[in-house]
Amino acid sequence: MSVVLAIDAGTTGVRAAAFRDDGTAAGYSYREFTQHFPRPGWVEHDALEIWGAVQATVAELAGRLEEPIAAVGITDQRETVVAWDRRTGQPLHHAIVWQDRRTAPECDSLRAAGHEPLVRATTGLVLDPYFSATKAAWLLREGGVEVTPDLAIGTIDSWLLWNLTGGVDGGVHATEPSNASRTLLLDIRTLAWSDELLELFGVPRHSLPEVRPSSGRFGVTVAGSGLPTGLPVSGIAGDQQAALFGQACLSPGMTKNTYGTGSFVLMHIGDTCPEPVEGLLTTVAWTLADGTRAYALEGAIFVTGAAVQWLRDGLSIIERAADVAELAASVPDTGGVHLVPAFTGLGSPWWDPYARGTLLGITRGTGRGHIARAVLESIALQTRDVVLAMSEASGHPIRSLKADGGAAANDLLLQLQADHLQVPVSRPVVQETTALGAAYLAGLAEGVWASTDEITANWQLDTTFEPAVGTEAVAPTQASWARALERSRGWAADAGAEG
Ligand SMILES: Nc1ncnc2c1ncn2[C@@H]1O[C@H](COP(=O)(O)OP(=O)(O)OP(=O)(O)O)[C@@H](O)[C@H]1O
Numbered sequence: 001m002s003v004v005l006a007i008d009a010g011t012t013g014v015r016a017a018a019f020r021d022d023g024t025a026a027g028y029s030y031r032e033f034t035q036h037f038p039r040p041g042w043v044e045h046d047a048l049e050i051w052g053a054v055q056a057t058v059a060e061l062a063g064r065l066e067e068p069i070a071a072v073g074i075t076d077q078r079e080t081v082v083a084w085d086r087r088t089g090q091p092l093h094h095a096i097v098w099q100d101r102r103t104a105p106e107c108d109s110l111r112a113a114g115h116e117p118l119v120r121a122t123t124g125l126v127l128d129p130y131f132s133a134t135k136a137a138w139l140l141r142e143g144g145v146e147v148t149p150d151l152a153i154g155t156i157d158s159w160l161l162w163n164l165t166g167g168v169d170g171g172v173h174a175t176e177p178s179n180a181s182r183t184l185l186l187d188i189r190t191l192a193w194s195d196e197l198l199e200l201f202g203v204p205r206h207s208l209p210e211v212r213p214s215s216g217r218f219g220v221t222v223a224g225s226g227l228p229t230g231l232p233v234s235g236i237a238g239d240q241q242a243a244l245f246g247q248a249c250l251s252p253g254m255t256k257n258t259y260g261t262g263s264f265v266l267m268h269i270g271d272t273c274p275e276p277v278e279g280l281l282t283t284v285a286w287t288l289a290d291g292t293r294a295y296a297l298e299g300a301i302f303v304t305g306a307a308v309q310w311l312r313d314g315l316s317i318i319e320r321a322a323d324v325a326e327l328a329a330s331v332p333d334t335g336g337v338h339l340v341p342a343f344t345g346l347g348s349p350w351w352d353p354y355a356r357g358t359l360l361g362i363t364r365g366t367g368r369g370h371i372a373r374a375v376l377e378s379i380a381l382q383t384r385d386v387v388l389a390m391s392e393a394s395g396h397p398i399r400s401l402k403a404d405g406g407a408a409a410n411d412l413l414l415q416l417q418a419d420h421l422q423v424p425v426s427r428p429v430v431q432e433t434t435a436l437g438a439a440y441l442a443g444l445a446e447g448v449w450a451s452t453d454e455i456t457a458n459w460q461l462d463t464t465f466e467p468a469v470g471t472e473a474v475a476p477t478q479a480s481w482a483r484a485l486e487r488s489r490g491w492a493a494d495a496g497a498e499g
C-alpha cells in the first residue's frame with residue numbers, strides 16, 4: 001500500500017504528514033520557523049527558512065516511511081506574499097505575512113477613492129491589509145523589489161511548488177484558485193487574474209503564477225527537494241479550504257472551524273458564486289480536475305490559538321499551550337473578565353485593522369485562571385460572532401459545527417463553543433484536517449482515491465460536545481463581550497498603522 005504525503009506550510013511551522021487510503025496518518029514531522037516582527041503591527045517570514053523547513057520535514061518523514069509515496073500535496077498559510085528572482089532563486093525581501101498590518105493606510109486610501117465595490121464584487125473579499133495585493137504593492141513601492149522579466153510573485157504554495165519542481169532549473173510557477181482567491185487579484189467567477197485589479201494594485205501579470213485546478217498534476221519533484229525524484233505534486237489548497245475538504249464538508253451547508261493560530265469558519269455554499277455578504281468573505285473552496293468547483297463563505301478570526309501562545313510566551317503564565325485547559329478549569333468562570341485578542345486588528349465580521357487587544361473587567365480578585373479562561377472564552381465568542389453573521393447571510397441557522405486544528409484538542413474550549421453556539425460541536429479522530437485535505441486533493445488526481453465519496457466514508461468522529469447549559473446562562477457573557485469588543489475598536493487609528 002502507498003501513502004500520500006502532504007506538506008502543511010503553516011504560519012508558525014511546517015508539518016509533513018503521510019496518510020493511508022483510509023485517511024489515517026502513517027507519520028508526521030514538524031519544524032517551527034522564525035517569526036520576524038520588525039515593527040509593531042508588522043509580521044515577516046524568511047521564505048528560504050520556510051523552504052529549508054519543508055526540505056527537512058519531508059526528508060525526515062520520507063526516511064521513516066515504509067510505504068512508497070504515491071503523490072504529494074501542498075497546503076499553506078494563505079495571503080502571505082513572497083517575491084523572488086526566477087534566475088537566482090533568491091527571495092527579494094522577507095515574505096509579508098497575512099497578519100501584517102502595514103498596508104492599512106493604503107487600504108483606507110483605496111476605499112476613499114471608491115475602489116471597494118469593484119474589489120468586493122470581483123474577489124468576494126474586503127479592502128483589508130490581510131490580503132496579498134497591497135502587500136505585493138508595498139514590496140514593489142517601498143520594499144526595494146524591482147520589476148524585471150525574472151520577477152516572481154506568489155503565495156507560499158507557489159514558492160514551494162517552484163522549489164520542489166526544480167527552482168531555477170525549470171521550476172513550475174503555478175497556483176490554484178483557493179490560494180489565488182485570497183490575493184485580491186483573482187476574479188472568483190472566471191477564476192482568472194483580473195486585469196482591472198492588476199492595474200489597480202500595480203502588480204505585473206508576468207510575475208504571477210498560472211492558475212490551475214487545485215487537484216491535478218502540477219509537476220514532479222526533483223533531486224534536492226528532500227523527497228525522492230519524480231513524485232507527482234498533484235494537489236494544492238490554502239490551509240482553510242484544505243481543512244474544509246479534509247473535514248469532508250463536501251455539500252452545501254456543511255461548516256467547519258479550524259482552531260489554530262487564528263480560527264477560520266468556512267461553510268460550503270455550492271458551485272455558484274453568490275453576491276458578497278456583509279462582514280464575511282466569499283472564497284473559492286477548490287476546483288477539481290473534472291472541472292467541478294466549490295465556493296465557501298468564510299469568517300476569518302485572526303487571533304485565537306495565538307492568544308494562548310501569548311499566555312505562554314508573552315505573559316509566561318503557562319509553560320505549554322495545552323496547560324491553558326487546566327488553568328482555565330481552575331476557576332468556574334472568568335469573574336467578569338474579558339480579553340479581546342485584537343492583537344493584529346479584527347477580521348470578520350468587524351474588519352477593523354486599527355483594533356488592538358484589550359483586557360477588561362479586572363478586579364482585585366482577578367488571577368491567572370480568570371485570564372486563561374477569558375482567552376478560551378474569547379475564542380468561542382469570536383467564533384459565535386462569525387457564525388451568527390453566517391447564519392444570517394446564508395438564511396439557514398448552523399445546526400452543527402465540525403472542529404479541528406491544534407486548539408480543538410482542548411475539551412473545555414469545545415464545550416464553551418457548544419454552550420455559546422447552542423449547537424453540537426464535533427471533533428474528528430484526525431484533527432490534522434489541513435494536511436489531510438491537501439493529501440486528498442493530490443491523491444484524487446493520481447487515482448489513490450476514486451471519488452470524493454471515499455473521503456466522506458473516511459471521516460471518523462472522535463467526540464461530540466453538546467450544549468450543557470441554556471441560552472439564559474450564556475447571554476450575559478455575550479452581552480458584556482459585545483461591550484468589550486466596542487472598546488477595542490479603532491485603538492491604533494491615531495497612531496497610524498504602526499500603533
Ligand atoms: N490544548 C490547547 N488549548 C488551546 N490552544 C492550544 C492547545 N494546543 C495548542 N493550542 C494552540 O493551537 C495553535 C496551534 O494549532 P495549529 O498547529 O493547528 O495552528 P496553525 O494555525 O495550523 O499553525 P500554523 O498557523 O502554523 O499553521 C497554537 O496557537 C496553540 O497556542
Ligand SMILES: [Mg+2]
Nearest residue numbers: 010239260434
Ligand atoms: Mg495550520
